[in-house]
Amino acid sequence: MPAKNPFDSQKVFCAVTGASRGIGRTIAVEFARRLPSDSLCLLLARSLSGLNDTKTLAAAANPDINFICSSVDLTQPKEEDLQRIIIKCLNGKSPSNFDQVILVHNVGSVGDVSEPACAAGNHSKWQEYFSLNVFSVAVLNAEFLKVFTAEKVKHRLVVNITSLCGLEPFKSMTYYCCGKAAREMYFQVLAKEEEGNLTVLNYSPGPVETDMFYEIVNNVADKDQNKIYTEMRDKKTVLMCDQTIGKLVNVLESGSYHSGDHVDYFDI
């Protein structure tokens, strides 16, 4: 059975992490454009000015929904702080006011791409990387699902922004590959356990021109990787945010996936 189109709903609560720039900003704008009126959109990242710029763009795309920007460092958030952000955003409304909730785990960092795997021996560096990219993602997810339970909300969708790096090893990308693999496995377990209760999509956007892309171009140590990324920049084959999020929206609208699937931009 195809997954339900999340935009074909009465009233939606949508939260996007890493919404202050890059892919997350485009997700916020393009999802907002399709949300029914009176929906509520929670935008999370550290930069409040970046979030406010996203809000301005998203509100221009759909003036009939409400936006809340919340500046939060997701490196090591406290569970109760995350819970408080969600409750405050609801502003007295019951979670059961919404027939569809969407949580997009877009936040991410690429880690140290100058260090080969054989030299990745610093425990606190590993901890910090996993804390932002895996642990806090699972913690936010748990807090969100605690508020928006299956009893209160009919349709629940969780989108994990993942990468080919979570499936295949890429030289100089140790932290990133390990983090994306662990994060995606968490969402696959979730999809299996909650079959029928919620829908999970792991979406891999392909190489996209954002700050993260240039961080790789400028710092990646491996010569082959450097050549691939430099060529994508110079030949302009790197994707734009609109292109890849257009594909994500198509996948969600058509429901052409099963909960827990990994769907890549380059899949047919």
Ligand SMILES: NC(=O)c1ccc[n+]([C@@H]2O[C@H](COP(=O)([O-])OP(=O)(O)OC[C@H]3O[C@@H](n4cnc5c(N)ncnc54)[C@H](OP(=O)(O)O)[C@@H]3O)[C@@H](O)[C@H]2O)c1
């Ligand atoms: N770009 C690509 O080629 C590519 C390819 C495959 C997958 N992806 C994935 O797509 C997602 C978005 O990537 P992007 O390229 O748009 O990255 P980006 O331009 O570097 O943006 C990262 C986002 O995460 C937020 N963020 C970073 N550290 C944070 C922290 N400690 N606390 C809260 N928010 C934090 C940033 O906001 P603040 O700095 O304001 O906090 C920003 O909004 C990531 O999961 C990435 O792995 C990207």
